[in-house]
Amino acid sequence: MTTLKYTVNFKRTLLATLIGLSVSQYCFALEELSDDTLSDSTGEGIALLPENFSMRFNGVDEAGVGAAGGGSIRLIPVGPLSATAEAKGFQKAEVFVNGISLGQSKKNNGVGRDKADWGVGFGALGAGASDFARPIDSWGTTLNPWILKTVTDVVPSFSGIAKDVSYLTLEAPLMNQVIPTTGAESSAYNLKMGFYADAFMRDKNQPESITNKMQGLSNRIRLAAVWDGFSVNGSSLKVFRSLDGVGVGNTGGKYDVYKLIPQKDASGKVIAFVNDTANKVGTFNYGLSKSYNQTFGVAGVARLNSGKTDSTDARGSVSLGTVTRNIYQLDFSRNADNSVKRDTAGNIIYTQGVDRTSNPNTSDGVLQTYRPPDGSQATTTYNGLPSGGSFPSGGQCASAKKQNNAGAGCTVQEGVTARRFVATSTNTWTMPAAKSVLRISTQELLGTDAVGTPAFGGGVPNFNANSYPDKNAEGIFLYNPNINLVLGGLAQPLVLSTDGSNFSFELTRIPKNAAVYSKIYQKYSDISADMALNDGNTYLGNTCNINKCGGTLTIGGVNYQDSKATHSSITIGSTVYDATKNLTTAYTGKEAFGVSIGELNTVSGLSSSLIQDYTQVWMKNRQFNSSCNWLGTCTYSYGAWDSNWTAVSPQTGTTAKPDPYETTQRQNMNGQILGIQTTMPTNIQSTLNGMTPVGSAPKNNFGSAVVDGLLIQHFKFTTTGL
Incomplete structure (x- = not known):
């Protein structure tokens, strides 16, 4: 096998590049496979094993400095803008996708990436410090190569009848169950891809000039994307003729959607809604379309994986310094009428007051929530609190005699305090080695051409990471992404259709037929049993993620994932x-x-x-005294109030009342707090000592993101106005 070391250098078109990939002398080594190796396969096929392979779009100067990474795909707008678009000031856009490059990362598999990896310019492929990537040692193995083949499977039609479907499939090497980190095969799990794009506004009134190719172009926006450390193993694409079956009671129909007009009774109450037939929102289809029958169908699995991310090496680390612990008094915020302020959710608003760490559980800062009313309290205030009125029959507590029917409400006062337990510290958040980084950025370190593009003679930009005061290079960073996207299948193809002028891409609806949907849906083990999920069907759907994507294939004693899944998984980070x-x-x-x-x-x-x-309820008491002589004449009096507040002990909850109030006088006469529950811990010091902050992360860290078990039921993209 020859290994001439040059890259794809065709200048102009994407087609030329694809032809270049096919004829490059070193890239595709056709390997002979034994009958034993292919014993589990059906149909005819070609095995492809790229070795020492890399690709880059170069500019027109094949030998000169600055041409590497200057090649472009040009997207030119065709057709006029609508009058509505022009009235809004829209112009056509012209886009150049430049420097598309693919190779093996300069760092070995599993080694951390830094600015020299995801921030480099689109330079020559080689061993220099500013090089973009290096050739892929082996993109697969002789037993697990790229395969282009025809296969026939048995698939249910749209009406649920099992039929044969023959399809042409292009399959990347299967994903190894245990990803290799050394040897030639490991390079296939350590790819690096990048490109940068220039988008311009195109003035329709200025023709393209031969001498000034930038004529008519303005307002350039530039973007670069580099992904260092990923693989495409396990990906596949199927092309086939879809089955039939639509029309057997499953076509559905159309329905109109209207705005609703409320109907009111004489009092103005809404009692019903009717369709506003003058304002139709739109017409929508439901069920299946006959355009699904026996048309061009596509299905695929896109697997772009950086590696497993559920271990500690995919997480940062937090190192705490000395922890300081304090207890503060909380002071109740007041409105203009001295009532307690509350937020929109009804929670009491506090302000943090003095440090009470040395003696926290005292009545300092007590807010009185109840005081026995007397005859004067309907119009006056006391202790800075609104009175809120009196008992319904007047001032029962104004004299000892009137108190007879008031019960304990005249011999008790209640209040509440609030305390804040605070543990503070500083910490170091340590970034681990990032084994895979996808960076999308716009800022150039060396802007060699402020308005042009390499396609018209401009310089190749350098997107090396700049140094800000906080040492963070700009851009959106996605660390350790794993994208396993299932786009339909043989029983749910992606089809192309047209109405004569516009065309559509549509992922077909899933028929309401158990023979079909049982092959697609999955029954999750943690869903509680009910009639809908115990219908006697065996659901064969499953999720494709970095760890598992269907079943397992063993080839040459090595276990691989087979990528036969129906649900997608997208994860970013930990x-x-x-x-x-x-x-x-x-x-x-x-x-x-x-x-x-x-x-x-x-x-x-x-x-x-x-x-x-925490809160603590407090109480004061006074004695009610009465005495009567032998003639039946009685005298009544109150004793003095307790000089100090007494803490109320916590109550034990019951089944009927799991969260009992500690306050007993809950008339809320002062408009303050109703039914406070004591929460102040009895073991205050040990509670405080047990509080430890979890630490903080950098302010630009948005954490991890996961969408797992995603099933695309149906989507459709349709052009308009063509």
Whole structure:
């Protein structure tokens, strides 16, 4: 096999590039496979094994400096703008996709990436410090190569009848169950891809000039994207003729959608709605379309994976400094009438007051919530609090005699205090080695051409990372992404159709037929049993993620994932994986990372705190005295109020009343707090000592993100106005 080291250098067209890929002398080595190796395959096919392969779009200067990475795909607008678009000031857009490059990362598999990897310019492929990438050692193995083949499978039609479907499929090498980190095959799991794009506004009134090719172009926007450290293994594309079956009671129909007009009774109450037939929102189809029958169909699985992300090496680390612990008095915020302020949810608003760490559980800062009313309280205030009125029959507590029917309400006062337990610290958040980084950026370090594009003689830009005061390079960063996107299948194809002028891309609806949907849907083990899920069907759908994508194939003693799945999984950053359920969720601790605006770096001196608020109910009592002589004449009097407030002990909840109030006088006479529950811990010091902040992450760290078990039921894109 020859290994001439040159890259794809065709200048003008995407077609030329594809032809170049096919004829490059070193890139595709046709490997002979034994009958044993192909014993599990059906149909005819070609095995392709790219070795020492890399690709880059070069400019017109094949030998000169600055041409590397200057080649472009030009997207030219065709056809006029609508009058409505022109009236709004829209112009056509002209786009150049430049420097598309693909190779093996300069860093070995599993080694961390830095600015020299995801921020380099689109330079020559080689061993230099500013090079973009290096050739892929082996994109697969002799037993697990790229395969282009025809296959016949048995698939249910849209009416549920099993039929043969023959399809042409292009399959990337299968994903190894245990990703290799050394050897030639490991390079296929360590790819690097990049491009940059220039988009311009095109003035329709200025023709393109031969001497000034930038004529008519203005308002350039430039974007670059580099993904360092990923693989496409396990991806596949199928092309076939879709089956029939639409029309057997499953075509559905159309329905109109209208705005609704409320109907009111004589009092103005809405009692019904009717369609506003003068304002139709639109007409929509339901059911299946006959255009699905025996048409051009496509299905595929796109697997773009950086590697497993459920272990500690895919998380940052938090190192706490000395923890300071304090208890503060909380003072109740007051309105103009001295009533307690509340937020929109009804929660009481506090302000943090003096430090009470040395003696926290005192009545300092008590807010009186109840005081026995007397005859004067309907119009006056006391202790800075509104009175809120009196008992319904007047001032029962104004004299000892009137108190007879008032009960204990005249011999008790109540109040409440609030305390805030605070533990504070500083911490260092340490960024681990990022084994895969996808950066989307706009800022050039060396802007060699402020308005032009390499396609018209401009310089190739350099997107090396600039240094800001916070040492974070600009751009959107996605760390360790795993994208496993299932786009339909043989039983749910992506079809192309036309109405004569416009055309559509549509992922077909799933028929309401158990023979079809049972092959697509999956029954999750943690869903409680009900009639809808115990219908006697065996659901064969499953989720494709980095850990599992259907079943397992063994080739030459090596286990591979087979990519026969129906549901998608997209993860970015730190995850948690449940192998029993094949379920991936986002890791939510402070160590998580995955999405950031600007580069993530180790940061020290971050502040963090843990705060917990508690309340304590307090009570004062006074004695009610009565005495009667032998003639039946009685005298009544009150004793003095207790000089100090007494803390109310917590009550134990019951089944009937799990959260009992500690306040007993809940008339809320002062418009303050009703039914406070004592929460102040009895073991105050140990509670405080047990509080430790979890730490903080850098402000530009947005954590991880996961969408797992995604099934695309149906979508359709249709052009308009053609």
